Amino acid sequence: MKRRAFLSASIPVAASLGGSCASAAVAHRLGAKMKLGCQTAPSNEVHFAYLARYGVKNVCGYPGIADDRLVATVDELLKLRDLGDRHGISIDCVAPPFLASSHIDKEKHGAIMLAESPERDRDIESVQSLIRNCAAAGIPSIKYNMSLLGVVRSSQTKGRGDAMYSTWKLKDAKPEAPLTRAGVVNAERYWERIAHFLERVIPVANEYKVRMACHPHDPGVPPEGYQGVNCVLGTVDGLKKFVAIRESPFHGLNFCQGTVSEMLQSPGTEIFDVIRYFGTRNKIFNVHFRNIRGKRDDFREVYPDEGDIDFVQAIKVYREVGYQYMLMPDHVPQAPGDPSGLQSFAYCYGYIRALIQALDQMA
Numbered sequence: 001m002k003r004r005a006f007l008s009a010s011i012p013v014a015a016s017l018g019g020s021c022a023s024a025a026v027a028h029r030l031g032a033k034m035k036l037g038c039q040t041a042p043s044n045e046v047h048f049a050y051l052a053r054y055g056v057k058n059v060c061g062y063p064g065i066a067d068d069r070l071v072a073t074v075d076e077l078l079k080l081r082d083l084g085d086r087h088g089i090s091i092d093c094v095a096p097p098f099l100a101s102s103h104i105d106k107e108k109h110g111a112i113m114l115a116e117s118p119e120r121d122r123d124i125e126s127v128q129s130l131i132r133n134c135a136a137a138g139i140p141s142i143k144y145n146m147s148l149l150g151v152v153r154s155s156q157t158k159g160r161g162d163a164m165y166s167t168w169k170l171k172d173a174k175p176e177a178p179l180t181r182a183g184v185v186n187a188e189r190y191w192e193r194i195a196h197f198l199e200r201v202i203p204v205a206n207e208y209k210v211r212m213a214c215h216p217h218d219p220g221v222p223p224e225g226y227q228g229v230n231c232v233l234g235t236v237d238g239l240k241k242f243v244a245i246r247e248s249p250f251h252g253l254n255f256c257q258g259t260v261s262e263m264l265q266s267p268g269t270e271i272f273d274v275i276r277y278f279g280t281r282n283k284i285f286n287v288h289f290r291n292i293r294g295k296r297d298d299f300r301e302v303y304p305d306e307g308d309i310d311f312v313q314a315i316k317v318y319r320e321v322g323y324q325y326m327l328m329p330d331h332v333p334q335a336p337g338d339p340s341g342l343q344s345f346a347y348c349y350g351y352i353r354a355l356i357q358a359l360d361q362m363a
Contacts, residue, residue, distance in 0.1 A: 033360060034318060036353045037092065037286070037326025039143070040345065043080060048087040050342065054349040058326050059084070060093035060143055060286070070098060070109065070126040077137035092326060093141040093213070093286060096130055098123065101215060103150040104180050113148055114182055115193050124197060128204045135208035141285055141325075143213045143254045146194055148182050148229045151218045156334075157300045163333040163344070168219050168262070170297040179228040187223070190232045191241075198246040205250040213254035213285035214242065220263045220296060235263055236274055243283045252283035258290035258301060258331060261309055265295050268308040272317050279321025287318065288330035289352055301331045303344075304351050315355045319363070327352050 038051055039060035051059065063072040063080040072080075077094070084091045098109035111119035127144075134142060154173045159165040205212045220234030232238045239260075243252060260274055261267035278284050291307025292299045304311050315327070329348030332341045 034315070034323060034356055035092070035326050036349060036356060037328040038345070038349070039093075039095070039286075039288075039328055039330070043083065045083070045086075048083060048089055052087040052089060054346050055353050056349055057088060058090045058092045060095060060326075060328070061091040063094060065097060070096065070123065071129045072133060074133045074136045077133055077139055081137060081139070091139055093143055094130075094134060094139055095143050096127060099127070099144040099146065101145045101147055101150050101218065104148045104182050105177075106150075112197055113146065113193060115189075115196070120196075121200075124200050127197075127201050131201070131204050131208050131210045131212075134210050139210075141211040141213055143215065143286055145215045146197065146233065147215075147217060147231075148180060148185060148190075149217070149221075149227060149231060151331075152221075152226065159300075159302060159333055160306070161335070162337070163303075163335045165300040165302055165333050166331060167300040168298070170221070173226070175227045177227065182229065184225075184228040185230065186225070187230045187232050190230060194232070194242065195245055198251065202246040202248050202251045206248050209250065211250050211252060211285045213252055215254040215256055215288075216259045216263070218256065218259040218262065219299075222297075236260065236277075239278070243278070243281070249282060252285045253278060254286045254288070255284040256288035256290070256330065257309070257314065258288055258292055261292050262299050263296055267292065267295060268310070271309055272313060275314065275317045276321055279318065279323055282322075284318075284321075284323055284325070286325055287323070287327050289314075289327040290330045290332075290348075301333070303333060304329070304348055311351075311355060315359055319359055327356070 035058040036056055037058040038056045041062050043061040061080045061084065063076045065072050065076060081091050099112065104110050104113060109123060112123050130142060152168065153166050154169045155167045156164040157167045201212065216239055217231035217234035221231050223230055233242055239253065255278060257271065261271050264270040289304065291302050291304045291309050291311065293302050293307050294300060329345055329352065332344035332348060334341060338344060
């Protein structure tokens with residue numbers, strides 16, 4: 001009880017000093033540093049021991065939730081924090097078991113994105129409850145998606161060694177069905193659903209000082225849509241509109257550098273100014289630090305050291321804008337001897353950790 005009371009009292013102070021409202025200048029003055037992070041599941045003893053083995057000390061965690069509830073209780077969140085403490089890992093973020101990067105036809109709780117009332121407002125109330133519970137448990141951030149199509153890919157491409165790279169070629173894509181169960185969702189309808197959510201959730205995030213980090217649509221698709229859906233968060237202009245809908249220091253992005261690179265015609269040169277745009281406005285709350293080869297409508301996901309984005313330059317830009325949260329690998333290549341991707345993730349952990357240490361030494 002003492003710990004819980006302390007956390008409830010201290011979270012607003014911690015958020016105000018180290019949260020999204022801190023300016024880049026304040027971040028530099030406080031000596032804030034980027035952190036090697038991860039968002040892989042499950043959050044259990046075995047996986048946390050694996051993460052600790054490779055120097056991962058900050059994660060997005062997944063609390064155990066009983067009775068098919070959509071929201072973790074404060075006690076369940078504190079149990080997750082205790083698990084992290086035993087392995088020297090900080091729970092910097094959590095994700096709800098819905099609003100994930102899943103296809104709407106496979107989503108059990110899709111009312112928010114389908115605009116199905118009254119269910120969507122009940123699900124929004126669940127998100128509001130999660131914000132309150134995270135504040136009470138001392139967890140400063142929640143990541144989520146506002147997706148109908150999930151992650152869409154067309155094929156795999158052979159990479160170095162025996163690795164296979166997830167690939168998207170729009171011209172070769174063959175959707176399973178012409179429409180999802182959402183039907184035709186044009187830009188106007190999509191923005192209405194996003195605004196409905198933000199207008200009800202961001203004021204609660206403001207009150208409890210919990211950062212809400214939304215992932216872009218992966219990949220971007222043409223304005224006429226894919227499976228009838230115009231993915232409005234699949235362009236840089238769409239992301240700019242998104243962060244401006246409800247201005248708040250607690251409303252921002254789970255900035256997937258890979259996904260944003262997929263939006264660009266020349267990602268190797270364009271990505272740095274995109275990082276600057278959102279970073280200088282303190283709208284980057286998490287970074288999925290992954291690389292691609294290719295461009296919009298035609299790319300493959302590769303290891304961090306072999307893509308079109310210069311990761312040394314990228315991490316310098318994150319430091320330049322005062323970014324102070326997690327850099328996380330994501331969408332790692334797959335190989336026959338590494339079906340869960342643990343070896344690929346370990347490679348990425350070492351690569352990112354070395355970049356952070358080198359940057360800190362140079363600073």
